[in-house]
Amino acid sequence: MEKFLNVNIDGIDVIVEEGTSILDAAKKVNIYIPTLCYHEDLCIAGNCRICVVEVIGQRTLAAACATPVSNGMVIKTNSPKVRNARKDLVALLVSEHNTQCTTCYRSTNCELQSLANEFNIDNNRYITLPHADTQIDRSSWSIEKDDSKCVRCQRCVRTCAELQHVNAITVAHRGEHMKISTFMELPLAEVVCVNCGQCVIHCPTAALTERRYFDYIWEAIGDEKKHVIINTAPSVRVAIGETLGYPPGTRVTGKMVTALKKMGFDSVLDTNFTADLTIIEEGTELLHRLRKALLEKEKVALPMITSCSPGWVKFIEHMYPEHLEHLSTCKSPQQMFGALAKTYYAEKMGIDPKDIVCVAAMPCAAKKYEANRPEMKDSGYQDVDAGLTTRELGLMIKQSGLNFAELEDGYFDTLMGKSTGAAVLFGATGGVMEAALRTVYEVVTGRELPFENLNFTPARGLGKIKEATIPLEECKEEWAFLNGIELKVAIAHGLTNARIIMDQVKSGTSPYHFIEIMACPGGCIGGGGQPIPTNDEIRKRRIAAIYAEDEGMPIRKSHENPEIKLLYEEFIPDGPLSKKSHKLLHTHYTKRNRY
Amino acid sequence: MPDRLRKLDMILGSYTNEKYKVLEKTLKRSNEEIIKDLIDSGLKGRGGAGFPTGLKWRLAAAAPGDEKYVICNADEGEPGTFKDREILDCVPRKVLSAMAICGKVIGAKKGYIYLRGEYKFLVPKLQAEIDLFHQVAKQFNLDFKIEIFLGSGAYVCGEETALIQSMEGKRGEPRNKPPFPTQAGFKNMPTVVNNVETLASALMVFKIGPEEFRKLGIQDSHGSKLFSVSGDTPKPGIYDLEFGLSLAEFVEEFGDGDTKAVQVGGASGFCVPRKKFAETTIGYQGGLVGDSLPTGGSMMLFNSSRSMYNVLKNYLDFFAEESCGQCTPCRIGCQQLKIGIDAVKRGIKPPEYLDQLLKLTDTMKITAKCGLGQSVANSFSSIVTNFIEEMIY
Ligand SMILES: Cc1cc2nc3c(=O)[nH]c(=O)nc-3n(C[C@H](O)[C@H](O)[C@H](O)COP(=O)(O)O)c2cc1C
Ligand code: SF4
Ligand code: SF4
Ligand code: SF4
Ligand code: SF4
Ligand code: FES
Numbered sequence: 001m002e003k004f005l006n007v008n009i010d011g012i013d014v015i016v017e018e019g020t021s022i023l024d025a026a027k028k029v030n031i032y033i034p035t036l037c038y039h040e041d042l043c044i045a046g047n048c049r050i051c052v053v054e055v056i057g058q059r060t061l062a063a064a065c066a067t068p069v070s071n072g073m074v075i076k077t078n079s080p081k082v083r084n085a086r087k088d089l090v091a092l093l094v095s096e097h098n099t100q101c102t103t104c105y106r107s108t109n110c111e112l113q114s115l116a117n118e119f120n121i122d123n124n125r126y127i128t129l130p131h132a133d134t135q136i137d138r139s140s141w142s143i144e145k146d147d148s149k150c151v152r153c154q155r156c157v158r159t160c161a162e163l164q165h166v167n168a169i170t171v172a173h174r175g176e177h178m179k180i181s182t183f184m185e186l187p188l189a190e191v192v193c194v195n196c197g198q199c200v201i202h203c204p205t206a207a208l209t210e211r212r213y214f215d216y217i218w219e220a221i222g223d224e225k226k227h228v229i230i231n232t233a234p235s236v237r238v239a240i241g242e243t244l245g246y247p248p249g250t251r252v253t254g255k256m257v258t259a260l261k262k263m264g265f266d267s268v269l270d271t272n273f274t275a276d277l278t279i280i281e282e283g284t285e286l287l288h289r290l291r292k293a294l295l296e297k298e299k300v301a302l303p304m305i306t307s308c309s310p311g312w313v314k315f316i317e318h319m320y321p322e323h324l325e326h327l328s329t330c331k332s333p334q335q336m337f338g339a340l341a342k343t344y345y346a347e348k349m350g351i352d353p354k355d356i357v358c359v360a361a362m363p364c365a366a367k368k369y370e371a372n373r374p375e376m377k378d379s380g381y382q383d384v385d386a387g388l389t390t391r392e393l394g395l396m397i398k399q400s401g402l403n404f405a406e407l408e409d410g411y412f413d414t415l416m417g418k419s420t421g422a423a424v425l426f427g428a429t430g431g432v433m434e435a436a437l438r439t440v441y442e443v444v445t446g447r448e449l450p451f452e453n454l455n456f457t458p459a460r461g462l463g464k465i466k467e468a469t470i471p472l473e474e475c476k477e478e479w480a481f482l483n484g485i486e487l488k489v490a491i492a493h494g495l496t497n498a499r500i501i502m503d504q505v506k507s508g509t510s511p512y513h514f515i516e517i518m519a520c521p522g523g524c525i526g527g528g529g530q531p532i533p534t535n536d537e538i539r540k541r542r543i544a545a546i547y548a549e550d551e552g553m554p555i556r557k558s559h560e561n562p563e564i565k566l567l568y569e570e571f572i573p574d575g576p577l578s579k580k581s582h583k584l585l586h587t588h589y590t591k592r593n594r595y
Numbered sequence: 596m597p598d599r600l601r602k603l604d605m606i607l608g609s610y611t612n613e614k615y616k617v618l619e620k621t622l623k624r625s626n627e628e629i630i631k632d633l634i635d636s637g638l639k640g641r642g643g644a645g646f647p648t649g650l651k652w653r654l655a656a657a658a659p660g661d662e663k664y665v666i667c668n669a670d671e672g673e674p675g676t677f678k679d680r681e682i683l684d685c686v687p688r689k690v691l692s693a694m695a696i697c698g699k700v701i702g703a704k705k706g707y708i709y710l711r712g713e714y715k716f717l718v719p720k721l722q723a724e725i726d727l728f729h730q731v732a733k734q735f736n737l738d739f740k741i742e743i744f745l746g747s748g749a750y751v752c753g754e755e756t757a758l759i760q761s762m763e764g765k766r767g768e769p770r771n772k773p774p775f776p777t778q779a780g781f782k783n784m785p786t787v788v789n790n791v792e793t794l795a796s797a798l799m800v801f802k803i804g805p806e807e808f809r810k811l812g813i814q815d816s817h818g819s820k821l822f823s824v825s826g827d828t829p830k831p832g833i834y835d836l837e838f839g840l841s842l843a844e845f846v847e848e849f850g851d852g853d854t855k856a857v858q859v860g861g862a863s864g865f866c867v868p869r870k871k872f873a874e875t876t877i878g879y880q881g882g883l884v885g886d887s888l889p890t891g892g893s894m895m896l897f898n899s900s901r902s903m904y905n906v907l908k909n910y911l912d913f914f915a916e917e918s919c920g921q922c923t924p925c926r927i928g929c930q931q932l933k934i935g936i937d938a939v940k941r942g943i944k945p946p947e948y949l950d951q952l953l954k955l956t957d958t959m960k961i962t963a964k965c966g967l968g969q970s971v972a973n974s975f976s977s978i979v980t981n982f983i984e985e986m987i988y
Contacts, residue, residue, distance in 0.1 A: 044771065045921075046771040046922075046964060047921040047922045047923070047964065048922070048923050049922055049923050049924055049962045049963070049964065050923070052961075052962050059961070060960070060961045060962070060963075060969065061961045061962055063771065063964070066771035067771070067773070068773065081961075084958070085958050085961060085962050088924075088954070088955060088958040088962075089923050089924060089958065089962060092923055092924065092927040092928060092931065092955075093923055093927065095927060095931065096926075096927045096930075125951065126931050126935075126951075126955075127931065127934055127935065127938060127944075129927070129930055129931075129934070151923075152920070152921070152923075152926065154921070170766075171766055171768075171920075171921075173920070174749060174751070174916065174917065174918065174919055174920050175914075175915050175916045175917060175918040175919070175920050175926065175929070176915045176916070176918075176920070176926065176929070176930050177920070178918075178919070178920025178921070178926060
């Protein structure tokens, strides 16, 4: 039973459902009220007060984001009183801010800067407040925190609590000392932060950014002796266009590849290659665990959970350390790539691995941390030398002075550059599951996954937790023990949803065999290293681009990737889960504290 | 002594001998009658905002909710006031009774006393009273339990929604209103938050009846009120005074002969200079001639030896510290006011900068999220405009 209310906004009558905020009601009639602490992904805080409007008959202005309309309300969103108040508020924020826009990473993509521009703020209206604490926290491999750029909107705090259920950052102190801090005010590297970078893409300013490594990479490119390889993750190609002026959801794979070649990378390769490889290894691992559990009646951890999202991996290490055996031992595609780059690739190309610099272009902040995990040195060197975010890569393309729009489409180089449509799916929530099932189902039954055009629709979309049941029948002889089994799978994205899944695992009530978990809402297309802004509208467009990429690929099943077949033939002859595979492609996990 | 300066002894007047008589009597009446009495009495909240108490109870009674709560706000954070402490110490049964009656009216089975952390020493005695109350409630067949919740010590936690946040184990930050606590308060259930004195006064309404209560005071402000008198006065202390007295009368009684200003309502109240004593009455805003000022009860007198600049500076230090810090106008505004008057005093900024700061307080008044930030303008503008020379030289 919906109740509808009549309101008048700037002279326009509008009818809205009960419970609608003034902000949303105004949007309905194309009136855009400026905001700062508001983010469509998060609950309402109402603390910046930028969105204030005049409600006729009320003594104070109302925060449009936080105030539900009531029947008969007459609202003015742009009266002199409102304008003056907003301008004063922005001037206050500027007076508190370390306004070094010229040297700021978020310049031209900063909500405070836009507001200050829009309101034409006079920097001298108020006295500039001293920035008592301008110490930048660079303790983490992934996240950089600069309080002097913070507007205290608490979007990061809400992100970390609501979307990720991590609560690594909180509000500390009161009044003039109020700031965003951590447990006991410890450096970020020492708290439960899982490096997902969601706080970064929800921060309106440069107070939270990713640690940036592009100068190091330019150095390496310039160094004649170094052979610099870059591999790009599936979700980068559908998002990087946004940093270069394209609308969300534009696929720029070919131009991106050309740009990277022109920038001087010695080899431009595809993380999708190791995404396909992950499917082979992880699919085999799943079947191996199922065989043990169902046929050999051995104790083995089920459900098995994917391990390609390093934010998720660190989350489970902190929050559910006693359940690590559920994680697949597969490394993430980035780390498989690094380990192979400095062994297989080096061998085949005749390059000394010590001269190889392996760079990963990722949608992710956590991958930077992952690259620096002490155990990730199976090639004898640090497997991955540096991780870049989509944003950093976009900036590097700008720095190189290329006219991106005019570039021809290029193709990934070979040896670890070929991939399938299944691999590109890794970029969206549900993608690993879909790719895995395309392979596992076929391996077990000899038939293609019975979905139209191979599109496993139950895994798609932004639903919080997606579930599916796949009946296994008429299996091949080797897999006869799976006959009649209903394979139960689930998919979660965003760590708050992961927690729901894990609480089931913990209590022993999880009904699934196989679970995909991605740390970021929407999967990698919504990763912490992706272009800002990111919201559901944009996530959907990037996801659509992922599926379009998949459909555009000639091969759409990982096990049919010819380069993967070649890799096993030439380099890992004993196949998936063999000793060599274990050494290079699998890893182990670390129990961590909850605090 | 003028009539309204009688020491009424109504609120703190003894109740201990009556053994919950008023409670027993009132519980037998219908909810509607009780609410009507409260509304007829004209009783308004004594916590500062002055919301009509009967209306608040009615709203909470009408709001749907599986559970409801009564919270007695005993956070008493305003510097220089300790009247709520006196009430809880001397006449706790009035407060407990009124909470129970409120519980019956709105349908709550649980009440909390949010006690300021510094008042921890009251707990043993108060808990003993609560235990006794629970026995009495049993005899009356009343299902209502009361619990003490010790506050965290922040001034802003006295604000009703911050108080609720803090009771829920969250950071003491005021919430957006609406929804108001009567709609969605503690645990998102309908909740009445009343000041200690409001509850004690409500019981007096039930005892003497709305007509008698209404006879006290003037126009919109009825009943009597506890005032904490402090500053340059020969007789500091707590006084039970009738509403509607003029500041001139007040100063005559409590001043030291040299009073140049009175701060009515503490840091968030107004400063009244000598020339306005005669035209200013104490009460809630109404259609009176001159200004009438609401107050949580603090009355601070200043004589000519005081620097009003220092007085203001102290208030601003207080606000800059005690703001919860979440909202822009209050967090940054308080700091700007504080360093701004200092800059003018030192000649770093011209005297006209004070006009800029006055405009800033206008912004704070209409944009701050809660009463703290909204009310900084009161003391700031009243001190700056009335004592402009002291600000500059
Ligand atoms: C910053 C701030 C501090 C407050 N502190 C108190 C307090 O210590 N005690 C109190 O009763 N009300 C305090 N209030 C008022 C409460 O928010 C609320 O209005 C009151 O408890 C309602 O009770 P009443 O209707 O009985 O006055 C404060 C308000 C603000 C904005
Ligand atoms: S965070 Fe924004 S406003 Fe601040 S310096 Fe950077 S670009 Fe400028
Ligand atoms: S990176 Fe993720 S876990 Fe770390 S503080 Fe940000 S949101 Fe929280
Ligand atoms: S760090 Fe960013 S998101 Fe967090 S409060 Fe500061 S400005 Fe807002
Ligand atoms: S006005 Fe001050 S105390 Fe109130 S919510 Fe805003 S910052 Fe907090
Ligand atoms: S956007 Fe509404 S208060 Fe911040």
